[in-house]
Amino acid sequence: MSAEFQQKIRTTLADANLQLAIYTATGRLKAARVATVAPDVLPDYQELRTQANALKRHAIENLDHYLEQFEANVEARGGHVVWCKDATEVADFVLSLAKEKGAHLIVKSKSMTTEEVDLNERVEHHGLESVETDLGEYIMQLAHERPYHIVAPALHKTRYQVADVFTERLHIPRETEPEKQTMIARATLREKFLAADIGISGANFLVADSGAIVLVENEGNARLTTSAPKIHIAIAGIEKIIPRAQDLAVFLKLLARSATGQPLSVYTSFLSGPRREDKGEIDGPDEFYVVLLDNGRTRLLPDRGKRQSLYCIRCGACLNTCPVYRKIGGHSFPWVYSGPIGAILTPQFMGISHEPALPFASSLCGACGEVCPVKIEIPKLLLELRSDVKKSEAREKQNRWERLAFQAFAWLMTHPRIYELAGRMASAAAPSADGGWIRHVPQAMNFGPVKAWLEERDLPPPPARSFREMWRRR
Amino acid sequence: MSRENILHRVRTGIGRGAADAPAAPPPVRLRVPEADREARIASLLARVEALAAMAVRNADPAGVVAELIAGKTSVASNAPFLAECGLTAIPGVRSGITDRDELRALCATADCGITSADYALADTGSLVMIASPQEARLISLLPPMHIAVVPAERILTGLDELFTLLPNPAEITSSMVIITGPSRTADIEQILVRGVHGPGKLAVIVAG
Numbered sequence A: 001m002s003a004e005f006q007q008k009i010r011t012t013l014a015d016a017n018l019q020l021a022i023y024t025a026t027g028r029l030k031a032a033r034v035a036t037v038a039p040d041v042l043p044d045y046q047e048l049r050t051q052a053n054a055l056k057r058h059a060i061e062n063l064d065h066y067l068e069q070f071e072a073n074v075e076a077r078g079g080h081v082v083w084c085k086d087a088t089e090v091a092d093f094v095l096s097l098a099k100e101k102g103a104h105l106i107v108k109s110k111s112m113t114t115e116e117v118d119l120n121e122r123v124e125h126h127g128l129e130s131v132e133t134d135l136g137e138y139i140m141q142l143a144h145e146r147p148y149h150i151v152a153p154a155l156h157k158t159r160y161q162v163a164d165v166f167t168e169r170l171h172i173p174r175e176t177e178p179e180k181q182t183m184i185a186r187a188t189l190r191e192k193f194l195a196a197d198i199g200i201s202g203a204n205f206l207v208a209d210s211g212a213i214v215l216v217e218n219e220g221n222a223r224l225t226t227s228a229p230k231i232h233i234a235i236a237g238i239e240k241i242i243p244r245a246q247d248l249a250v251f252l253k254l255l256a257r258s259a260t261g262q263p264l265s266v267y268t269s270f271l272s273g274p275r276r277e278d279k280g281e282i283d284g285p286d287e288f289y290v291v292l293l294d295n296g297r298t299r300l301l302p303d304r305g306k307r308q309s310l311y312c313i314r315c316g317a318c319l320n321t322c323p324v325y326r327k328i329g330g331h332s333f334p335w336v337y338s339g340p341i342g343a344i345l346t347p348q349f350m351g352i353s354h355e356p357a358l359p360f361a362s363s364l365c366g367a368c369g370e371v372c373p374v375k376i377e378i379p380k381l382l383l384e385l386r387s388d389v390k391k392s393e394a395r396e397k398q399n400r401w402e403r404l405a406f407q408a409f410a411w412l413m414t415h416p417r418i419y420e421l422a423g424r425m426a427s428a429a430a431p432s433a434d435g436g437w438i439r440h441v442p443q444a445m446n447f448g449p450v451k452a453w454l455e456e457r458d459l460p461p462p463p464a465r466s467f468r469e470m471w472r473r474r
Numbered sequence B: 001m002s003r004e005n006i007l008h009r010v011r012t013g014i015g016r017g018a019a020d021a022p023a024a025p026p027p028v029r030l031r032v033p034e035a036d037r038e039a040r041i042a043s044l045l046a047r048v049e050a051l052a053a054m055a056v057r058n059a060d061p062a063g064v065v066a067e068l069i070a071g072k073t074s075v076a077s078n079a080p081f082l083a084e085c086g087l088t089a090i091p092g093v094r095s096g097i098t099d100r101d102e103l104r105a106l107c108a109t110a111d112c113g114i115t116s117a118d119y120a121l122a123d124t125g126s127l128v129m130i131a132s133p134q135e136a137r138l139i140s141l142l143p144p145m146h147i148a149v150v151p152a153e154r155i156l157t158g159l160d161e162l163f164t165l166l167p168n169p170a171e172i173t174s175s176m177v178i179i180t181g182p183s184r185t186a187d188i189e190q191i192l193v194r195g196v197h198g199p200g201k202l203a204v205i206v207a208g
Helices: A003-014 A016-036 A045-061 A063-076 A087-101 A112-116 A119-124 A135-142 A159-170 A178-195 A221-227 A245-260 A306-311 A317-321 A339-350 A367-371 A378-413 A416-429 A448-456 A467-472 B002-014 B037-050 B061-068 B080-084 B100-109 B159-165
Strands: A080-084 A105-108 A129-132 A198-201 A205-207 A212-217 A231-237 A267-271 A287-293 B054-058 B074-076 B112-115 B119-121 B126-130 B145-151 B175-179 B201-207
Touching (some): A016 A245, A016 A317, A063 A080, A063 A287, A080 B002, A087 A119, A105 A119, A129 A135, A135 A178, A159 A178, A178 A221, A198 A221, A212 A221, A221 A267, A367 A378, B037 B054, B054 B061, B061 B201, B074 B100
Parallel strands (some): B054 B201, B145 B201
Antiparallel strands (some): A212 A267, B126 B175
């Protein structure tokens, strides 16, 4: 376990207020979910999960086909698709478009994908203003922190901490009432929405047969982001694809229930292309871009078992139910994704050495797998990743032995007298040969690399006289 | 070029050739329950009310709306249904706007936005708003209050019926929004606050 991981966990555990905040918030979300998927409320819940899993599996198994279909349909409706392999390419695209259009102000709606690529920092570095508009994300941006939770980014902040952030960063009188704090954010951000040149959103789903993106939210900031500015850019991971608009009837019933316990979120937007001026549509953006991001996702595809990590619809249910997340919180996790899903995504996206202890930070109680609306077998994947970590550690250990052995050999070869002495010692100590070959060594010597070596090979017995001795006596 | 690169990596990863036909997707799962008109109306009104929005059924929507917006500035959409109900004749209501900038400026300052809805969903208390020359996006979004007047025959049972009727909404619009209750957030201490970005007040009036 890295010192940083350990330190963050200790700090979180020692903070009683934070412990209470995490426990209460996740507890409430958890209870709300349970109430809306109960058998008397949603009798076909398990069937919907099975269907969602089948659809995601099918979409991933035919991913190239659906991506191309999606691209063709976006373009048929006047939009553009931009393929990006990593964070740099996303930033380059946004920056070059902003430059071309003379844009200065970007409004952003909540998107874990843009967190993944540090988009705000990258574009702000080039003099653009990029403003988060989801209330929780806005607080996080002002506080220079990353989201604490996939769906509730500022879950760990008390109203007093929010008051501190607002006072310091917005230069306003201290306000500690959540309702008034929310209205302060509304007023500040409304100005930004109306002045913004570009709106950047994520996407909950990419619908292949429609060339549409789907956004699910409660605040209305995603609607404003995608309706007010003249340019809309949606940034989405390639795995967000689903085959048909009709499949939304399955996913929408699961997503909001699993996330916040709502039958549907307040706003579900189905957006395809820019406004259709020729059809008389009155408002909406003039330009519509969808960025399809890889950023490591294709690395997960070859492993048939582990690729199911890509089914995730980012509802956060596994975080709320996880006894480990509920103690160590979101910021202890080493990357943007936290909780059980973070523990399986991070090692696969960033490499297991990023934080080898991560797959072990689980009690394997199985709750995450049980609540997952798309039936990702999170506990099983955690075990597989643990095995990967152990294998890689064993390889590393073996490499260390080998390095040591070669260093010793090099030293020996450059010190002739000691080499000769060692030769004589080895000859004197060598076990007796069995049929002309040494097949066994004494138990005390039979360990580690020696054992491994001898399992496959036999040793010739040492000669009575070494070459050096023969040379001297010639 | 990243496009070819990504597609190549995808195909290699899943073991598909560029020319391979895709497998058949799992069959569409849509189930539309039986529910008569009265049951739909009753369910819609109950669900809307549970979302802390106002829900009324009235044969004279104009009377209800006039009372709700008395003394307020309002923008109404161009839906013919609103004019048929006499809503656009209420004093203080601006309607018939087709210019984007003009509409946006009006919506940014109006107290109330009045729209119809293409459909309503009985089991979730939702409104389905399809962008068109009749319905703009911003009227249901920028003003702090949104009033939607829904024809009773437009009430569907739920999402399954919606996607049965509209298998591909992209064919008819660039934007379909399903609105379920007033704008809300609980990002500070999980305390529910309405009207964070969209309208904090919502009234659904079933005409008929």
